[in-house]
Amino acid sequence: MVQAVLKATSSLDSQRHARMEVLKEKVEEEEAAEREEAAERAERGEKTKRPMEVRRGETTMTQEMLRDLERKLSEIEVSVPEKILTFTKDTIDTSKLPLSYQSNTLKEEHLLQVADNFSRQYSHLCPDRVPLFLHPLNECEVPKFVSTTIRPTLMPYPELYNWDTCAQFISDFLSMVPLPDPLKPPLYLYSSTTVLKYQKGNCFDFSTLLCSMLIGAGYDAYCVNGYGSRDLCYMDLTREVCPLTMKPKETVKEEEKAPPKKYAIKPPRDLTSRFEQEQEMKRQEAIKAEEENRRKQEEARLLEQENAKTDPLHGLRVHSWVLVLSGKREVPESFFIDPFTARSYSTQDDHFLGIESLWNHKNYWVNMQDCWNCCKELVFDLGDPVRWEYLLLGTDKPFLSLTEEEDEGMNDDDDVENLGKEDEDKSFDMPPSWVEQIEISPEAFETRCPNGKKVIQYKRAKLEKWAPYLNNNGLVCRLTTYEDLELHSYKSMQPEMDRVMEFYETARVDGLIKREETPKTMTEYYHGRPDFLSYRHVNFGPRMKKLALNSAESNPRPMVKITERFFRNPAKPADEDVAERVFLIAEERIQLRYHCRSDHITANKREFLRRMEVDSKGNKIIMTPDMCISFEVEPMEHTKKLLYQYEAMMKLKNEEKLSRHQAWESELEVLEILKLREEEEEAHTLTISIYDTKRNEKSKEYREAMERVLHEEHLRQVEAQLDYLAPFLAQLPPGEKLTRWQAVRLKEECLNDFKQRLIDKANLIQARFEKETQELQKKQQWYQENQVTLTPEDEDLYLSYCSQAMFRIRILEQRLSRHKELAPLKYLALEEKLYKDPRLVELLKVFV
């Protein structure tokens, strides 16, 4: 029976059969097991169509089958995941689609037959494998071979020339719809034009479109039908780190160690006991190990938290992606592109669990390699017919020479019979794509995402993208990163919150670089100040009084502590140059720390206390030695004097006041900046390029004005060509030549008519004028009669009526006078025009 089938098909098939036979023979021992499995399957009433399976006497059992079985078994327990939005053909208007969509050409029909034949043989020879995804229905319910759905197109946008930007565009442009059944390839595969129109699709739509564009751009790209991880199938990036947050690895520059100098000091002698060291090391190691252990546990816990429980459908989920083979467009190594996320993966990646088949616009290949270890061991040498079963002969892939003798033998049997057919078959190539030219309008290209908006959830990050000009503040991309996995709100524009502001120090008089705020503190960093201030840290206490409106302006928070640090002032000796001063305002204490001299390791310190103001006898104490505690590295005489200390303290008190004032001013400045920022943020206007004619309002207005002017010009021309004589000429019998008398009469009539019209118009204006005047008079009369009884509202009404009526009257007056002025001119103009009229000129010339 097998032979019969083979004979009916081409010799190609016989070759293929021969190869499959080899495969079969290897595992024939497992027949029994297979039979059992078949029975089991029958019991379950499995839905999968395997037309040839029953007829096939002997079946094979491979490793893959076992996995398949396992897969099938696990499938039973699983409930179908809830349906998310689907993309069905009901929503598509098929009536307007071109003919190629609605029917098949002869060649396509032939191809479908070939494909069917191939499919039959395939399922006959490999009954354990799922049916091939060969010719799904398109939007018009017409079966179309997958390869013809690929329409290689080179896009006119330079941005789409490279694979990464191209994939990114598709991932942005289309919104993802999961497969109706996650375990099977879809029944429908729509044309890319339809997909682009509706901007949504499943993984097959994505990869078909991407493949079309990549092949168009010159890549050696293929659509893959295979199995992917759950994350891949549902475009779930929540377990991925956002690529934008990944920082480029800092290249740690090894500090070049200068060669040890001749007189470099020797390190101090190591006098510690080696035994003790070892013991210590052991102890440290134990502690470390324990810590490591704990850390690992913690990590595992976190990981568990992060990773959802393992997927029960692992390895069964159907996914489609794109394979780019090396060789063309300088691609050094083959890789996968997931069309949903536009990320490239190596062919070894864990997310890709197996490949059934792959195709491009020219051919279709079935994977004959075992996918037990995901895609890690697959060899993408499509010319190798043992690994990749092709559908059509005559691809550009090189064939491997068949070395096995039996292949040759098998071939010989059929050679004679099928010689002619083989030739015919060989010449058969893929019919052109039925899909219309893929086009993306510039607007759509710019808008990118459906509705111009896209949100991607990453692990601890959220990426939002918008089309240009969609947000009136010009926002096009926002990345929010989170510390942990929960959601947060943030308030940055409130005063007295955590905030860091950075400044251009050169643009500021006070040399401020950075101001950091927390609810209780404010830290400022300075550079390049004449007083050498480098740092000021202010601690705030709670507000004294609770006011309804607390702000730095009306009710400033009390300052508890001000810490100021200074750079070294080279003009002063180090031990008189203050390095840090701390005003403990609440404790009335001032601490000073001086800079350290270059040959010292300790620095001067001084602390002033101002607590006791009155001594036991009630006398005011000005200064006592215990009010100033100082440590001096090299004691000096003059600093011991109370007078010196008193003067220093007085100076410090003034400076404290100044510092407080400056801190207060800083707070005010923060408020001011925040206010300004808010205003700025509210009042955004995007500057639009003058070449952007669609968005630039000004140029649009200008263009419209130009159009209007043109239109008016046109109208005027039409008017100018208005034929005054036409109605009068129409009264005369057509086709006859005018007599002079007729011509004169015609002219007279025309002029009279015009005169009459002018008079009528004047009368009309006059009549209206009189009517208005009368009405006004009436109204006035009425008003005078009823003036006493009128309510203020009525009076208002009356007054407004009056002013309006007066306005109308005035206008009518003006129009009348203008009409009177213009009427004779118009009359004369018409007369002159009539004299010059080519139809009358001959006749009137003599008359004149």
Added chain:
Amino acid sequence: MNRLYDMEPRVMDDEMLKLAVGEQGPREEAGQLAKQEGILFKDVLSLQLDFQNILRIDNLWQFESLQKLQLDNNIIEKIEGLENLTHLVWLDLSFNNIEAIEGLDTLVNLEDLSLFNNRISKIDSLDALVKLQVLSLGNNHIGNLMNVIYLRRFKALRTLSLSGNPVAEDEDYKMFICAYLPDLVYLDFRRLDDHMKELAEMKHQYSIDELKHRENLVQARLEDEQARREELEEHKAAFVEQLNGTFLFDSMYTEDVEGSKLSHLPGVGELLEFTYKDKFVIICLNIFEYGLKQQEKRKAELDNFMECVQEAIQENQEQGKLKIAKFEEKHLLSLNAIREESELSNIEAKIVQYSEDITELFNVLMTLEMQLMEQLEETINMFERNIIDLVGLFVENVQSLYPFLEDPLGRHSCLARPWLNSGCTMAQCRDLENHHHEKLLEIAINILEKIVKGEMDEDLPDDVRSLFVDKDTIVNAVGASHDIHLLKIDNREDELVTRVNSWCTHLLDKIHKDEIMRNRKRVKEINQYIDHVQSELDSLECGDLLD
């Protein structure tokens, strides 16, 4: 100026000064403090002693830090007693009876000097006042306008007053000053405008140009001299000064009476001039160059050593600072904790804990210092060995005790020292001298023979001829000349060797001493700091006990 003669002249005694200081000291609260403590004269910054009828400036030596001194409206006749007031910036001696400017040579910081209304007739003796900005010499007896040129040396001078002097009567007075002092801004309390300056410059252009030329020449000469001095210093530092010429050779003949006589002999002059002198000078030059090279080497060695020592010290200091900073952080916390603790037993425990911390800090710092000291000692010893080797090599090579031998470190080859091939040692000088001596002797004996034989046709000077009395005389004369030459060479050699050795000894002494000083200072510093911290703790304890 005689207005105060009716009063008794007063003496500047302690009482007067004290009174003035007290009156002019701080006011109010600060004043009370000052009174309470008393003010030391050496802390006073400003002193006003006008209308005191002082005749003689005296008793001011204690006011070391005085910056402003007013002695106007007295009857002082001589500027004196101001030598100690080196910080003085402002000095007012107006309305006195001073006749000459003097006694200001130590006041290098003086910026403002007023000698208004005195009897000065000449501007001079102000050379030390390099920062002078304001000079008031009005109402004096200065009569020579050319005297103003003296003021050209004060580059910072901006204000000058000379009104009321005889010179101010000169019609060219203003122009002249403008022209000769172009940087002046105010003359007699009036601003000099640019137009005026231009006019003045044009008027006196020729004389000023000449003056400038002369000044430039002087300046150039000074610079030249300076450069030469520096070069000589450099050579001296290399111990080979004046070996780069004929100096040594010439000095050999300056005291050599016989030698100069002998040089008149026929053939000797050529020998001296063309063979001997040239060779000798070349050898000297070689020694000179070798000396400079060696000096560079020694300098590099010393710099390297100093750099390493500095680095080591710096690193050690950083460590110490880090330790102290850490301690201080803790220290503040523990002090506060002790202050706030109410339980007595806890306080004691904390105090004990704190004392232990202090002791530990002390130990750590001292260990660091000890470590550094040991390390430095080792390094210094190594340097000492190397530098002594270097000096030894230099001396040996110059003396040529081991002629043409490589230095012990074996770093050089003969190719790298081409001067050795042509000779560069004192020994070679001596050889040359010996050779010359032999030749000279030969010539002398030849001539003697000729004279004895009466074949001598050339005419010899009498004093030369007197040498050729007999063989002994001439041999003695030649020998004496030779001895003198050798002595000179020996002296030069000895000088070089002694100086280089003493330099080495001094250097090493200084390094050792500096290190000891550094160590002592650091130990003192550590002790002081620890004492301070400890005393803070003690005072806290006392306070607690009192509470």
